[in-house]
Amino acid sequence: MHSDDRSTLLQKLLTFSVLALILALVLIPYTYVIVTAFKSPGEVFETRWIPQEFSVQAWIDVFRINEFHYYLWNSFLSG
Structure with a gap:
């Protein structure tokens, strides 16, 4: 190999390493939000990333109690 x-x-390796680090820093908050959405209310403020019990109750409550589907439909129409 020539110099x-x-x-x-080496420049490409350094560039891709920096881009991978930036990508990880951008994706960590989104990952945390998605994982937290499936935690039970008692587990939300724990430092553990993976919930001990998988719960979709928060999603059920959002669509049942708050009539979220109307707001979601409005977002689709306006977008």
Whole structure:
């Protein structure tokens, strides 16, 4: 390998490493929100990322109690 090839390879590796780090930093909050949406109310403020019991009760409550489907439909129409 020539030194130009090595420096180009090193530059690409460094660039992709920085991009992977930025991607991880951007995706961590979204992952946390999605995981928290399936936790039971007692587990929301715990530091554990994976819930001990998988719960969809929050999603059921959102659609049943708050008539969320009207707001969701409005968002689809306006978007």
